[in-house]
Amino acid sequence: MNYWKVKKLVIASMFVAVGVIMSPLNIPLGASKCFPTQHIINVILAVFLGPAYGVGAAFATSLIRNMIGTGTLLAFPGSMVGALFCGMAYKITKKLWITCIFEVIGTGILGALLAFPVAILIMGKEAAMFTFVIPFLVSTAGGSLIASILIFSMEKMGINSMLKHQMEV
16 A cells, blocks of 8 residues: 555544544434534545545444444435545536535435435334435535535635645655
8 A cells, every 4th residue: 555545544534533523413303313524524535535535434434423323324325425426526527516516416315315225124214215305405415515615715725735735745
């Protein structure tokens, strides 16, 4: 494993730690616990590390949150689909606003729809097909907005180019 891959792995791990530390700050809505911090992390990792590290970090954060009791199994489809979609969107377009839209689509719609069978089959919760769409949309829209403000502010201060240069070195 070369040096830049280790750097990316360490940065992704730091964001997993932030996600786990912030996990008590969630919004319980029915069977789900909406966690806007995960969506902030998804967008930031999409921009700086790419889709693979974003999905890996989303999985690790969801796993640890479930192990310590601050998350539900619904965290897996929501966070991982959102991380994949926004990571791919940024990789293809390099546009922050498209990245945020794809985070909302990935988590808020597709992740919410994938949460339905998880809730029914694994968690044994009764749910309608679109039960999780509104809570997931609210959570991901808020998190994506905060992430875009953070990244836009970092761009204006010149931090983005410095961080991207560090990832290449």
